Amino acid sequence: MGLAKRVIPCLDVDAGRVVKGVNFVDIVDAGDPVTAAKRYFDAGADELAFLDITASKDNRNTILDVVEKVASEVFIPLTVGGGIRQVADIRRLLNAGADKVSINTAAVHNPALVREASEHVGSQCIVVAIDAKSVAVPGTEAPRFEIFTHGGREATGIDAVEWSVKMAELGAGELLVTSMDRDGTKAGFNLPLTRAISDAVDVPVIASGGVGNLQHLCDGVLAGGADAVLAASIFHFGEYTIEEAKLMMRDAGIEVRL
């Protein structure tokens, strides 16, 4: 027995409200992030992730209110991502009660931010999001993955595995690996991508993107080599509970916290 693999529900937040739907059967206001977070905490989630997808600058500060309220009631680690450009943004989120921040596009445009941030607040607070797609031509070349930005629309020409190694060297304490070609498909994680990155770095890897059922979570750990699995819709719509996920993982021989 030892360290448990983590199950992390992820909530997309826009202007202080959960979007893409959370549909617990007996919650009146499913769009309230504090209510949803509390529910996941009570259900045994190991961590929570919030992704701030607010486009308008005016509404940016609403995520700070959300984090502050959640942190007062939820006593597990909170990771918050979205809209982080500089160390000051990170400090504000940590002061509001986040335990870790996830840096995405800003790391691609300004990798030095990862080093600066980890030196200021410690690597344990810095998660770097790796948004990648398979770009190899099937049947003609070995698996190859590339970093994409802007929600998977813009290719960067950066090799995802090399980039992951670089991010860990610069001070990322953890990597959130999202397969952009699987996100929203419910077809399961991109396991070769997860495995390639997990094998290449010393730091823990969170698998994300594409979970449609509980077997996918098990696959992420067993075949993908992930230290944690992140999912959104399968939990939000009540298809599966956190406990069902963990029981399935346990039965597959994975150590979990029950």
Place this chain on the structure above:
Amino acid sequence: MTKTIAVVDYGMGNLHSVARAVSQVAPQNNTIITSTAADIAAADRVVFPGQGAARQCVQGVKDHHLQEVLIDAFNNKPFLGICMGLQILFDHSDENNGVDCLGLIAGGVNGFQRSALEPDKKVPHMGWNEVQQSGSHPLWQGIDDGARFYFVHSYFVAPTDASWTAATTDYLGSFTSAVARDNVFATQFHPEKSATDGLQLLKNFSEWKVN
């Protein structure tokens, strides 16, 4: 009379989650976040948290002129160290190419080394791991032996005197995950992020009657 619990702020990371969790379990107490020696000296109990790297943490204590008042609290009143607030109590840390720490507990702080035999064990050690209690202690009251707590760290303490060890955890070998003696208790894990069992430990601390 209202008792005061001081959460020591020496510039090292998010203390609000520690203070929030303590307030939650000990609402009858006055929980304060402070970087002032006088507040710490006047407090009934002291929580000494900490995040980041050893060199910065030791420097933070010195910059805030808190070394003396912390030594006094360590020797005299219920004192709870958390994470870096455990590590820098020791003589020396291997982090940052070697750092002299506060020297209140004999021993060192060593880094985890990844093992080819256990490639799935990453560093930092991050997540929920089992805490094996070395014996009974008032702070373990209501907490199962082997309960899981949340960890995030790359270095671990190694007390010279094994009687300091209050708990061990297995990760790339067995390491000391909590220490205790007299009025002092300190954990490598984060009770403030460890759900029900973590809150129970903080509640036990807030009610701890040191003999």
